[in-house]
Amino acid sequence: xxxxxxxxxxxxxxxxxxxxxxxxxxxxxxxxxxxxxxxxxxxxxxxxxxxxxxxxxxxxxxxxxxxxxxxxxxxxxxxxxxxxxxxxxxxxxxxxxxxxxxxxxxxxxxxxxxxxxxxxxxxxxxxxxxxxxxxxxxxxxxxxxxxxxxxxxxxxxxxxxxxxxxxxxxxxxxxxxxxxxxxxxxxxxxxxxxxxxxxxxxxxxxxxxxxxxxxxxxxxxxxxxxxxxxxxxxxxxxxxxxxxxxxxxxxxxxxxxxxx
Amino acid sequence: xxxxxxxxxxxxxxxxxxxxxxxxxxxxxxxxxxxxxxxxxxxxxxxxxxxxxxxxxxxxxxxxxxxxxxxxxxxxxxxxxxxxxxxxxxxxxxxxxxxxxxxxxxxxxxxxxxxxxxxxxxxxxxxxxxxxxxxxxxxxxxxxxxxxxxxxxxxxxxxxxxxxxxxxxxxxxxxxxxxxxxxxxxxxxxxxxxxxxxxxxxxxxxxxxxxxxxxxxxxxxxxxxxxxxxxxxxxxxxxxxxxxxxxxxxxxxxxxxxxxxxxxxxxxxxxxxxxxxxxxxxxxxxxxxxxxxxxxxxxxxxxxxxxxxxxxxxxxxxxxxxxxxxxxxxxxxxxxxxxxxxxxxxxxxxxxxxxxxxxxxxxxxxxxxxxxxxxxxxxxxxxxxxxxxxxxxxxxxxxxxxx
Numbered sequence: 001x002x003x004x005x006x007x008x009x010x011x012x013x014x015x016x017x018x019x020x021x022x023x024x025x026x027x028x029x030x031x032x033x034x035x036x037x038x039x040x041x042x043x044x045x046x047x048x049x050x051x052x053x054x055x056x057x058x059x060x061x062x063x064x065x066x067x068x069x070x071x072x073x074x075x076x077x078x079x080x081x082x083x084x085x086x087x088x089x090x091x092x093x094x095x096x097x098x099x100x101x102x103x104x105x106x107x108x109x110x111x112x113x114x115x116x117x118x119x120x121x122x123x124x125x126x127x128x129x130x131x132x133x134x135x136x137x138x139x140x141x142x143x144x145x146x147x148x149x150x151x152x153x154x155x156x157x158x159x160x161x162x163x164x165x166x167x168x169x170x171x172x173x174x175x176x177x178x179x180x181x182x183x184x185x186x187x188x189x190x191x192x193x194x195x196x197x198x199x200x201x202x203x204x205x206x207x208x209x210x211x212x213x214x215x216x217x218x219x220x221x222x223x224x225x226x227x228x229x230x231x232x233x234x235x236x237x238x239x240x241x242x243x244x245x246x247x248x249x250x251x252x253x254x255x256x257x258x259x260x
Numbered sequence: 261x262x263x264x265x266x267x268x269x270x271x272x273x274x275x276x277x278x279x280x281x282x283x284x285x286x287x288x289x290x291x292x293x294x295x296x297x298x299x300x301x302x303x304x305x306x307x308x309x310x311x312x313x314x315x316x317x318x319x320x321x322x323x324x325x326x327x328x329x330x331x332x333x334x335x336x337x338x339x340x341x342x343x344x345x346x347x348x349x350x351x352x353x354x355x356x357x358x359x360x361x362x363x364x365x366x367x368x369x370x371x372x373x374x375x376x377x378x379x380x381x382x383x384x385x386x387x388x389x390x391x392x393x394x395x396x397x398x399x400x401x402x403x404x405x406x407x408x409x410x411x412x413x414x415x416x417x418x419x420x421x422x423x424x425x426x427x428x429x430x431x432x433x434x435x436x437x438x439x440x441x442x443x444x445x446x447x448x449x450x451x452x453x454x455x456x457x458x459x460x461x462x463x464x465x466x467x468x469x470x471x472x473x474x475x476x477x478x479x480x481x482x483x484x485x486x487x488x489x490x491x492x493x494x495x496x497x498x499x500x501x502x503x504x505x506x507x508x509x510x511x512x513x514x515x516x517x518x519x520x521x522x523x524x525x526x527x528x529x530x531x532x533x534x535x536x537x538x539x540x541x542x543x544x545x546x547x548x549x550x551x552x553x554x555x556x557x558x559x560x561x562x563x564x565x566x567x568x569x570x571x572x573x574x575x576x577x578x579x580x581x582x583x584x585x586x587x588x589x590x591x592x593x594x595x596x597x598x599x600x601x602x603x604x605x606x607x608x609x610x611x612x613x614x615x616x617x618x619x620x621x622x623x624x625x626x627x628x629x630x631x632x633x634x635x636x637x638x639x640x641x642x643x644x645x646x647x648x649x650x651x652x653x654x655x656x657x658x659x660x661x662x663x
Binding site: 079086087089093095096099104107108109111113114115116117119125128129130132134135138140143146149153156159175176177 | 301302304305306365366367368369370373374377384385386392393407408409410411412413414417420423424427428431448449450451452453454455456457458459514515516517518519520521522530533650651652653654
């Protein structure tokens with residue numbers, strides 16, 4: 001069971017059902033193969049002209065979505081929110097080098113569409129044919145909690161039937177110097193497929209459930225760490241019905257997981 | 261929405277003005293802010309024109325030296341946020357944790373690396389030299405301590421921030437929500453990237469005529485920049501402190517095309533769904549819409565698609581609803597465009613006047629609508645609708661009401 005405890009929110013209780021979950025890691029040099037291997041699995045395979053321009057973090061987001069949505073039959077009314085960390089860094093670095101040599105002629109037209117904060121969610125919505133809201137949230141290291149906040153706001157206001165929440169990033173930021181020698185860079189992704197559901201107290205649950213308890217300030221202080229990609233990876237792999245931990249939200253600081 | 265959401269403060273900074281009064285004057289006079297780019301060498305750029313900001317006016321909040329030490333994007337946030345807070349007279353309330361901040365963005369880090377690169381730096385190459393979002397300095401300056409959310413749906417980003425802000429107020433997360441977006445876009449890399457995408461107008465010899473939404477001879481959008489920030493409160497909260505209402509946010513709707521990262525879907529069903537959702541959440545009947553502020557970028561495919569969606573949603577009533585695109589004057593400010601367009605709607609509601617689409621000389625038959633062409637018209641306005649769509653297939657629509 002997930003339990004989300006929100007500090008400072010005062011509007012009652014809402015439960016969120018988790019229909020799927022995934023976490024994924026890949027080495028930098030495994031991304032090209034992932035691009036081609038993943039494509040046949042999409043409900044709407046991406047054209048090669050789209051596939052080849054995807055940022056590494058978008059590829060990870062697609063992989064996470066693939067795993068987290070296996071049990072969901074129809075994603076048409078779902079939305080997707082991705083919190084990447086500085087996507088597009090490699091291509092932008094290349095663009096600057098090309099600008100030095102070729103000025104405007106050398107700049108790729110694909111920078112903005114594929115390397116911006118909106119890009120990963122837009123591509124996931126396309127590959128999985130999701131017509132609900134799609135947006136990027138946060139974008140900087142330390143802003144991962146904003147994805148969850150955006151997701152819950154979207155569900156509360158019926159912007160989608162369900163939301164795929166995805167966090168992506170390199171485990172450690174990397175130097176662009178001698179990048180060709182750095183094949184051991186680790187990319188990580190974590191995804192939750194959640195829907196909004198009212199569940200009466202005491203009712204037996206058949207799926208893991210994310211509970212949001214909306215409490216006044218000061219009701220819960222048992223926070224242990226900020227919500228981050230690193231901390232999400234501490235969540236146990238045996239994601240079962242009887243498995244329990246708690247994520248607490250402090251909307252006034254950031255999201256903070258507790259009791260993992 | 262549960263309660264009326266009021267806009268009680270506005271701050272604006274764009275090539276059409278650095279106050280609501282300046283912006284309003286240019287908007288209603290139908291004057292273009294598009295000109296040849298002289299910020300950097302554009303000789304190799306396919307598009308050499310834009311609507312851009314030369315200099316952001318200094319802030320009373322900090323010394324001129326400190327202000328000048330910040331990047332143009334940070335200066336713009338300081339200006340817009342400060343003006344909105346002053347307009348709403350709400351600064352003394354911001355030190356508490358009841359004030360949230362939801363801002364639309366593109367990708368701050370890309371612009372930051374670009375700025376650094378052109379100053380001879382190499383931040384983009386090295387870890388540990390990461391930068392803060394551009395809003396951070398202004399947020400700290402005004403001691404906004406509540407929850408923060410930065411959202412991106414490309415060119416629809418600010419519409420999402422506005423509706424999310426209204427939702428946060430209704431959900432009880434905050435009592436005051438600061439929303440909008442600021443975006444500095446006229447840079448060498450961004451101009452080159454959009455230019456090479458063939459998305460920009462190449463009417464380099466007649467800049468003020470280049471942005472011509474819905475016109476038969478349109479050839480792409482004109483890059484713009486700027487921003488607008490809004491203070492949102494529930495009506496009850498605003499009344500308690502005797503705040504003035506500029507306009508009301510009545511509702512909003514979103515959808516995704518799931519069609520292509522760049523190209524709008526020629527089947528406009530998802531745009532129609534976003535508009536219908538906005539009408540539903542705002543409890544607005546089709547015949548109650550008094551004006552549509554179009555996304556209207558001046559691209560051949562995008563304008564025709566939007567026109568088709570409007571005709572489809574409003575059916576035979578579409579001829580009764582005036583439509584215009586202020587991008588004909590302000591250019592396309594990308595992530596901030598819908599913030600600036602919300603300010604334009606607010607001006608329309610306050611003045612009971614609809615700003616025109618300028619350069620609309622020959623209406624494209626594919627864009628058949630009730631256009632407000634070239635000259636402002638006076639009209640009784642109670643409810644207006646504003647569309648914004650973005651790369652990644654994001655569609656958004658908001659409904660604003662007269663105060």
